[in-house]
Amino acid sequence: MQQRNLWTVLSLLVLATSVACGGGETGGDAPAAAPAAPAFDPSTAGNVSGMVMFDGELPAGVELMMNSDPVCAMTATNKTSSTFVGSDGHLGNVFVYVKSGLEGRTFPASSGSIELNQLGCEYVPHVMGIRVGQTLNITNSDPTLHNIHASPATNEEFNMGQPIQGMQFERTFTTPEVMVPFKCDVHGWMNAYIGVVDHPYFAVTGLDGAFSLDSLPPGDYVIEAWHEALGTQTQNVTVATGQTAEVSFTFAQ
Amino acid sequence: MTWLHVYARFLCAATLLLIAAGGMVTSTGSGLSVPDWPNSYGYFMFSFPLSSMVGGIFYEHGHRLIASSVGMLTIGMAVWLWRVDPRRWVRRLGVVALLAVIAQGLLGGITVLYFLPTAVSVSHAGLAQVFFCLTVSLALFTAPGWQRTAAAGPTAPHASSLTTERLGMALPLLVFVQILVGATMRHTGAGLAIPDFPLVFGGIVPPEWTFSIAVHYIHRVGAGLTAAAVLVTVAHLGKHHRDRPEFLRPAGLLTLLVLVQIGLGGWTVLSGRAPVINTAHVATGALVLGTSLLLGLRVNRHRFPDLRHRDAYLAGRPTLAGSNSAPEATV
Numbered sequence: 080m081q082q083r084n085l086w087t088v089l090s091l092l093v094l095a096t097s098v099a100c101g102g103g104e105t106g107g108d109a110p111a112a113a114p115a116a117p118a119f120d121p122s123t124a125g126n127v128s129g130m131v132m133f134d135g136e137l138p139a140g141v142e143l144m145m146n147s148d149p150v151c152a153m154t155a156t157n158k159t160s161s162t163f164v165g166s167d168g169h170l171g172n173v174f175v176y177v178k179s180g181l182e183g184r185t186f187p188a189s190s191g192s193i194e195l196n197q198l199g200c201e202y203v204p205h206v207m208g209i210r211v212g213q214t215l216n217i218t219n220s221d222p223t224l225h226n227i228h229a230s231p232a233t234n235e236e237f238n239m240g241q242p243i244q245g246m247q248f249e250r251t252f253t254t255p256e257v258m259v260p261f262k263c264d265v266h267g268w269m270n271a272y273i274g275v276v277d278h279p280y281f282a283v284t285g286l287d288g289a290f291s292l293d294s295l296p297p298g299d300y301v302i303e304a305w306h307e308a309l310g311t312q313t314q315n316v317t318v319a320t321g322q323t324a325e326v327s328f329t330f331a332q
Numbered sequence: 333m334t335w336l337h338v339y340a341r342f343l344c345a346a347t348l349l350l351i352a353a354g355g356m357v358t359s360t361g362s363g364l365s366v367p368d369w370p371n372s373y374g375y376f377m378f379s380f381p382l383s384s385m386v387g388g389i390f391y392e393h394g395h396r397l398i399a400s401s402v403g404m405l406t407i408g409m410a411v412w413l414w415r416v417d418p419r420r421w422v423r424r425l426g427v428v429a430l431l432a433v434i435a436q437g438l439l440g441g442i443t444v445l446y447f448l449p450t451a452v453s454v455s456h457a458g459l460a461q462v463f464f465c466l467t468v469s470l471a472l473f474t475a476p477g478w479q480r481t482a483a484a485g486p487t488a489p490h491a492s493s494l495t496t497e498r499l500g501m502a503l504p505l506l507v508f509v510q511i512l513v514g515a516t517m518r519h520t521g522a523g524l525a526i527p528d529f530p531l532v533f534g535g536i537v538p539p540e541w542t543f544s545i546a547v548h549y550i551h552r553v554g555a556g557l558t559a560a561a562v563l564v565t566v567a568h569l570g571k572h573h574r575d576r577p578e579f580l581r582p583a584g585l586l587t588l589l590v591l592v593q594i595g596l597g598g599w600t601v602l603s604g605r606a607p608v609i610n611t612a613h614v615a616t617g618a619l620v621l622g623t624s625l626l627l628g629l630r631v632n633r634h635r636f637p638d639l640r641h642r643d644a645y646l647a648g649r650p651t652l653a654g655s656n657s658a659p660e661a662t663v
């Protein structure tokens with residue numbers, strides 16, 4: 080009896096840890112979409128352009144400690160985080176895109192691929208957009224190892240290694256998702272964000288905070304601006320033929 | 333002290349080092365820095381160049397190398413026990429340890445390949461502690477002191493009171509549950525869900541509840557319960573077993589460890605989860621568990637087959653038959 084007690088204790092310890100992992104994932108296939116609206120006549124197009132501003136003084140960039148990898152410490156040209164970039168009240172690295180208003184329309188697939196480079200132990204670019212189905216070409220330009228770990232919520236998660244300088248591989252995304260975070264777990268400071276959309280109307284602001292979404296079909300749209308630390312903002316805008324609608328966003332901490 | 337016991341102690345120490353190395357992987361967020369498994373960036377594990385162990389790879393690949401070493405030590409332990417130990421249940425425990433370390437390696441691989449799902453990572457953390465307990469047990473069962481108890485005469489005071497025995501059984505279980513809560517907190521990123529210490533959002537109870545806050549709070553309450561249980565046990569031993577240094581020594585160590593552990597837990601929060609502090613908290617947690625298990629096994633010494641059969645024989649009772657068959661001459 081007592082020996083059985085001993086074994087019960089031991090097997091309870093083992094049992095307690097062999098918690099089964101979560102159930103299987105189910106496919107996220109939505110019912111087939113309604114037939115696409117007819118392609119619009121480009122001569123009726125209008126534009127959206129604008130500016131993303133930051134209210135107040137932009138937080139100072141965090142200095143990145145790279146001494147855990149001597150190659151990074153020696154070769155990196157930028158050792159400041161890219162979270163807050165901009166100038167004179169303008170905010171860069173903001174992803175701006177048409178969030179709604181294009182439902183039911185289809186657009187010709189984009190030719191060409193989008194490049195995500197790992198250079199100087201950072202992702203170049205830090206924020207970018209891509210179309211659903213468009214090829215993302217990921218390159219390691221550094222003489223050190225990187226792993227590329229994308230952790231999307233709806234697209235397929237992946238984590239791949241690029242141990243050798245010059246290595247490349249390609250990925251595509253199947254579902255619109257703003258944003259898909261990318262991370263290098265070797266170099267904890269390396270991250271990037273990719274906005275996946277099913278239309279061509281997206282942009283990333285530069286240091287001047289400017290963006291433009293050109294050649295939109297006339298109509299009413301919701302434009303969203305996304306920033307990795309400041310969240311999202313939306314604006315409603317009406318696009319008329321031959322006109323450029325102005326939209327501006329102001330973020331603050 | 334036999335060489336087998338020295339080896340068992342070494343395995344125990346290596347396992348503690350392995351737990352600390354694994355703790356560093358999670359504390360530094362390096363769990364996915366080597367995307368493949370069992371290979372490392374396409375290299376066979378032992379041919380991965382050391383110069384490439386940069387950034388997070390240093391922790392993740394280093395953890396894999398130490399784990400492989402502990403795995404091989406465990407094979408050696410199981411084989412050695414199987415060949416020389418006359419006690420069947422100890423031989424079997426060696427095999428259980430080997431199976432546990434294999435399962436642990438697989439869990440580690442699975443959690444990497446599936447991007448650290450919480451359930452798998454927490455299981456990996458929990459099984460690590462179970463394996464550590466197995467190595468502690470093997471070190472104890474191969475110790476001369478443990479075996480001398482059986483050789484001592486029938487009047488040897490090897491028995492203890494029922495309360496002592498029950499405390500000895502409950503304590504490691506409580507500590508283990510507390511560690512599982514801590515592991516859940518860690519692998520759901522809830523380690524800073526309550527940002528202040530020792531207070532909780534400036535009070536005693538959180539003003540709002542989320543999963544993160546709840547699991548963090550339970551871990552803090554668990555720390556209080558564990559400390560209380562340790563104090564009760566130590567007080568009981570001090571009162572009723574003052575003449576048993578083999579009880580009092582681990583009890584004293586346990587008191588010290590629990591105090592250090594609570595301090596390290598608070599420091600982890602206040603340091604914003606500094607990896608070394610956080611990992612020290614994990615390793616000390618293993619020491620608390622291992623010490624409470626050691627104490628629990630010692631106060632239940634007479635339940636083990638060798639003494640149980642002998643006591644029954646001396647008392648003129650038939651030994652328990654059943655599934656465990658007749659007593660072996662050599663137990």
Ligand SMILES: [Cu+2]
Pocket residue numbers: 200224225226263264265266269
């Ligand atoms: Cu990297």
